[in-house]
Structures are given as structure tokens and as C-alpha cells.
Amino acid sequence: MQQHLLTCFKCPQAVKKQINDVNKSQSNLTPESTTTSLNTENTSTENIRNLREEFAKALLITGTPLAMVEHPLWVNFFEKLNFKLPNRKSIATKYLEKIYKEMNKEISDDLKASNFLHLQCDGWTDVCNEGIINFLISKPEPVFIKSLNTLDNRHTSEYLSCETEKVMKSYGVSKFVVLIGDNARNVQKSFEMIKNKYPHIVPLNCAAHTMNLLCVDVIKAPEVKAFIDLATDFIKNIKKSQILSALLSKIRKEKSSSQSLKLSCKTRWGSHVSALKSLKINKAALQTLAVNENLQPTPDIKSTLLDEDFWSMIEQSISVLEPIAESIFKLEGNEFNIHEVFMVLRNLKSKLEFVLPTITMLDDESKENIKTYIERRVKQCKKPIHYAAYMFDPKAAGIELNQEEETEAMELIYNLAEHCNIDCLADLAKYKAKEGLWSKPFTWKAAEKVNPILWWNMWLNEDTVPDRSDMEDTDDDMLHDAAMEGQIQEDMESSLREDIWNDMEPVASTSRQTNHIEFVNISECLYDTDSD
Structure with missing residues (x-):
């Protein structure tokens, strides 16, 4: 009909003009409408994918049995929300691997960007009679890094020192300040072996x-x-x-x-x-x-x-x-x-x-x-780093330390400062004598209301913190070996993770910039240490 009206000589020009205007508007709207529809469809698909990943992440991190996604009550509940649950196999394979790699990279990048790190390790025999050693790194918040199956390797001091050094090299040995382990002789001897190689390391039980x-x-x-x-x-x-x-x-x-x-x-x-x-x-x-x-x-x-x-x-x-x-x-x-x-x-x-x-x-x-x-x-437990940390506690400032203990604390502080390329003795003397900034009463009143780390961060100048994020080991062969070993370990862990999840039974289960005080960086690396 529109075509007939447009060609009919008896049709008024005003009607023909209106028909042309309508056709033009429709031709302009149709592509936009189609594009909008496609965008909406793409966005909807992407949202569903993201929702499934978030659901799988919540399921895995909370330790919820994977059988949940197969239970009729849960399936019925999510169907009413128009959400289709991912199946058990996809969670145990695709989603688990993707989430693990993302979280592992995030943790690794965070640790490599840190200035000071502290390594903790502990070993035991699990229910399957397998030797396990867990490694954690504090920055100062503790982060689980690695669970090592020792297989047929004996837990000798040489073996433990080698495995500990591998973990340290992954993030830069120069960043590590303290090694913490239990009181077993082989563990403490392995720490001493590492200290002999890297003198700045402080071994602790x-x-x-x-x-x-x-x-x-x-x-x-x-x-x-x-x-x-x-x-x-x-x-x-x-x-x-x-x-x-x-x-x-x-x-x-x-x-x-x-x-x-x-x-x-x-x-x-x-x-x-x-x-x-x-x-x-x-x-x-x-x-x-x-x-x-x-x-x-x-x-x-x-x-x-x-x-x-x-x-x-x-x-x-x-x-x-x-x-x-x-x-x-x-x-x-x-x-x-x-x-x-x-x-x-x-x-x-x-x-x-x-x-x-x-x-x-x-x-x-x-x-x-x-x-x-x-x-x-008590003698076995107390170390110079404990004296130094007690000295840097503004509530006490080392008041109960005797002369020998105070000397050991200051020696440790000096050695750590030298390793960090910080000249701190003058500032340390002012802190002990309560001179300069420390002569102000408000500085000590603030210490009564906050923990030592927050208190020191109040006076911390970011320019005084040495950037150690790039202080990695430069031995190309060592880095290559570490990378190869890491890839092998990652492949083994990937296979193990899939086996574990597939075999699971459905059982319920601000820094404020003020005075230029360099030695606060030493206090920072001390307080980063967890006594455990």
C-alpha cells in the first residue's frame, strides 16, 4: 500500500512526505535496535559466566561439598532465580584451575611488591602417613604459600635448608628478615645453614x-x-x-x-x-x-x-x-x-x-x-630481635631491658639497618633519649591508643622506605631452574587438585609524612614478624 501511494499521482504530496519520513525513521531505528539486542545478549552471557565463576569461587573457598550443585533442593532454588548451576565436573576442573591461578598470581604479585618478608614453616605426617611441610610468608599478614610433599626425602637439615631457600628465592632472598620454625634440631640447624649463606637472616624458633x-x-x-x-x-x-x-x-x-x-x-x-x-x-x-x-x-x-x-x-x-x-x-x-x-x-x-x-x-x-x-x-626462646621489638614498642621503649639485652638489641638494629642501607643510629639515640620529635608529649600519648605498627606508620615517611620489590636474585641459571621447577610443581598440583575435588565425598563440612626518620623502617620489619 505504501508503495502504491508513493507512485499514485492522485495521492497528495503531504501524505507521500509523511510516508517517506516514517520509512526513514524506521530504517534508522532498526540497526540500533539490533545492536542493542546483541549487546544485551552479549552482556547477559558475560554476566552469567561471571556469576558462575563467583559461585564456584565461593563454593571452593568455603569448602562447601561439590555435591551441593547436584542436590534437587538447591537446583530447584536456583532455577527459580533463573540461574543454572555449573555442574560438579566443571567446578572441579575448569573453575578450580582458573580460580587457583588467579589467586596464586595475586598473592605472588603482592609478595613480590613487598619490602620485607618473613618465612614460617612447619612439618608433620598426615593421615596418609605422608610427610608434609607447609610454608607461610608474613608481610606482616600471614599468607599460605606452599604445601610440600616430601615423598621419600628424609627431613635432614640439608634438605630443609634447600627447600626453604627455594621458597625464598621465588620472592627475593634479600627481602626476607626472619625464618620461623619449631624447635626441632634439624629445623633450627637448617635455618643456621641459611644464615651462614645470608648473614642478614634472623632464625627464630x-x-x-x-x-x-x-x-x-x-x-x-x-x-x-x-x-x-x-x-x-x-x-x-x-x-x-x-x-x-x-x-x-x-x-x-x-x-x-x-x-x-x-x-x-x-x-x-x-x-x-x-x-x-x-x-x-x-x-x-x-x-x-x-x-x-x-x-x-x-x-x-x-x-x-x-x-x-x-x-x-x-x-x-x-x-x-x-x-x-x-x-x-x-x-x-x-x-x-x-x-x-x-x-x-x-x-x-x-x-x-x-x-x-x-x-x-x-x-x-x-x-x-x-x-x-x-x-x-626462656633462654631458648629469647632472642635479640625480641629485645629490639620490645625497645620499639612505644608503650615500653625497652624500659625493662638490662644493659646486655639493650646492647644486643641495638646491635641487631644496626645490622638490619646496614643490610637495608639505612643510617639510623642518630635517630635511634634521639628516640631512646626522647629528643627532637620524641620530646613532644603527644607522640607518646598516641601510643596508648594504637598498636606499635600503626604508631610507627604515623611517623613513617614513604620516601625513607627502600624499594626492595626489584631486589631479585640475578643468577639466570637459578631463575631458570626455579621457573622450570615451579612449572613442574604447578602441573603436579593441578592434577592433584582435580583428583581431590573429583574424589570428594558429599560430607557437610596511611602513612602520614612528617619528620625524616629513617630507623622506623627497621621497626617496620621487626613488627612484621609473627612470633609464631
Whole structure:
């Protein structure tokens, strides 16, 4: 009809003009409409892909069983949201590999851009009887880097030092300040071997682990060991009996107590104290159980519960072991607490020396042995870096350090500063004497409200921080070998990750620029260290 009207000589010109205008507008709109439709379709496809990746990432990181994507209730729920779940195989292969590589690259780039790093490692045997060594790097936040299956390699100091050095070379050896491991001789010897090669490295043993060894030493005392064994057997007997456990639970509710009996565990440090405390808290409920007319416990259990000497020994054991457990809880974890190690050890020693004379369950020989254990473990744990960190804690400024300890701290600071190409002795003297900037009262008042790292960052001039992100090892052969080894390791890990996820069972499971103070960089690298 439009074509007829356009060609008909009887059709008014005004009508023909309107038809032409409409055709022009339609010809202009059609391509745009098509483009918009295509863009919308592309955007929608991309959004769906991104959503699936985010879903897979959340699933993998939280450890959610992959069987979730196959459960009818979850499938039905996401269908109502118009979202199709990725299948289990694609999550365990395509998405897992992609997410792993992205996160690994992000962590690696972040560590390579850091100025100071600290390496932590720990080894054990897993449930499959395979030797595993885990490596973490603190910047100062701890980041998991590598899990090494040692296969048939013996955990000798030479092997451990070689594997540790490989990890350090991956991010630049010159950036590393501290190596932290447990107290095993092979681990500490491997650290010394690395220090001989790289003198700026500071080897440390784990402070919390050392305190746990002290706890083990104390429990070795014959009187303490015998009583701990008695208390453990008693708790086991109560827990093994369904009737006694149920009746004890009922009595606890009547007495408004929610604390159940706890057993100690070798892998949970300080758990002996938790077990003894659980007995102490449940004393009234347990004694009520002992005289219950409806259910009489065995004579051994009844006599133990009604014996005041038993409860007195619980009190004494707690008074000896609790200060050690408190020191473990204070030092373990991811907090920046290296500056607290010195005073924690000092206070622990003072508390135990004060308590021991009041413990009647120990004879004089056992007390002297425990004092020897305390001296040995504290000496084993304290290092010059702890003195230096305590000196850089603005709340204390090293006030409790003796002359020898202060000298060792300043020597360490000088050596680290020399390694970092920083001249800090003049500023350190002003800090100790509270001169210059440090003569201002507001600087010390601020220290009362913030942690040491934040306090030092307040005075940190970014220009004084040496850029160490490019300080990588320059040996081409070494870098090539490391790259080849990394590729092989990545291929092995890729295959392993796929096998693990495929075999999983569906079980629920600001710096403010002020004065030019160079030695704050040393304090930064000290506080970056995690005492664990």
C-alpha cells in the first residue's frame, strides 16, 4: 500500500512526505535496535559466566561439598532465580584451575611488591602417613604459600635448608628478615645453614611452641604426671558411661552450669589446663553425682569425688600450668605480638617462681627441676630481635631491658639497618633519649591508643622506605631452574587438585609524612614478624 501511494499521482504530496519520513525513521531505528539486542545478549552471557565463576569461587573457598550443585533442593532454588548451576565436573576442573591461578598470581604479585618478608614453616605426617611441610610468608599478614610433599626425602637439615631457600628465592632472598620454625634440631640447624649463606637472616624458633614444651616439661614431674593421669582417667570413665554422663548433664542444668568435662589433647596446646578447669567448675555437680541415691557410681569414682585432697591437687596443678597456658594463648595466632614476647617470658618466669614454693604436691627436687626447665626454655626462646621489638614498642621503649639485652638489641638494629642501607643510629639515640620529635608529649600519648605498627606508620615517611620489590636474585641459571621447577610443581598440583575435588565425598563440612626518620623502617620489619 505504501508503495502504491508513493507512485499514485492522485495521492497528495503531504501524505507521500509523511510516508517517506516514517520509512526513514524506521530504517534508522532498526540497526540500533539490533545492536542493542546483541549487546544485551552479549552482556547477559558475560554476566552469567561471571556469576558462575563467583559461585564456584565461593563454593571452593568455603569448602562447601561439590555435591551441593547436584542436590534437587538447591537446583530447584536456583532455577527459580533463573540461574543454572555449573555442574560438579566443571567446578572441579575448569573453575578450580582458573580460580587457583588467579589467586596464586595475586598473592605472588603482592609478595613480590613487598619490602620485607618473613618465612614460617612447619612439618608433620598426615593421615596418609605422608610427610608434609607447609610454608607461610608474613608481610606482616600471614599468607599460605606452599604445601610440600616430601615423598621419600628424609627431613635432614640439608634438605630443609634447600627447600626453604627455594621458597625464598621465588620472592627475593634479600627481602626476607626472619625464618620461623619449631624447635626441632634439624629445623633450627637448617635455618643456621641459611644464615651462614645470608648473614642478614634472623632464625627464630616458635615462641608458643617453646612454651608448650615447657608445659610438657612440667607435666613430666612424677607428682604432676601421676595426678594428670588420674584426672584424665576419671574424665574418661565419666564420659564412657552413658548413664553417668546423662545424669551429670541433668545435675549441671539444675545448677545452671553449662561447662562440660573436657579431655586434654596433644595437638591442642594448653588443653591440660582446660581439662582441669572443667573438673573444678563441675565440682558441685560431680559431688552431687557421687551421693546420688538412685545411681551409685563405682567406689573409685565416689571416693575420688569426695576426697578433698583430689580437689586441692587440681587447684595446685592449675596454679602451675595456667601461667604457661596463658602465655601460649597470648603468643600464638596471627596478631603482631613479637614486641610482647620479652615481657610475656619475664612475667611467666616471675609467676612460676612465686607459685612453686606454695605447691605442696611437689617435693623439693621436682621444684628445682621445674625451675631448671623454666630457665632453659626462656633462654631458648629469647632472642635479640625480641629485645629490639620490645625497645620499639612505644608503650615500653625497652624500659625493662638490662644493659646486655639493650646492647644486643641495638646491635641487631644496626645490622638490619646496614643490610637495608639505612643510617639510623642518630635517630635511634634521639628516640631512646626522647629528643627532637620524641620530646613532644603527644607522640607518646598516641601510643596508648594504637598498636606499635600503626604508631610507627604515623611517623613513617614513604620516601625513607627502600624499594626492595626489584631486589631479585640475578643468577639466570637459578631463575631458570626455579621457573622450570615451579612449572613442574604447578602441573603436579593441578592434577592433584582435580583428583581431590573429583574424589570428594558429599560430607557437610596511611602513612602520614612528617619528620625524616629513617630507623622506623627497621621497626617496620621487626613488627612484621609473627612470633609464631
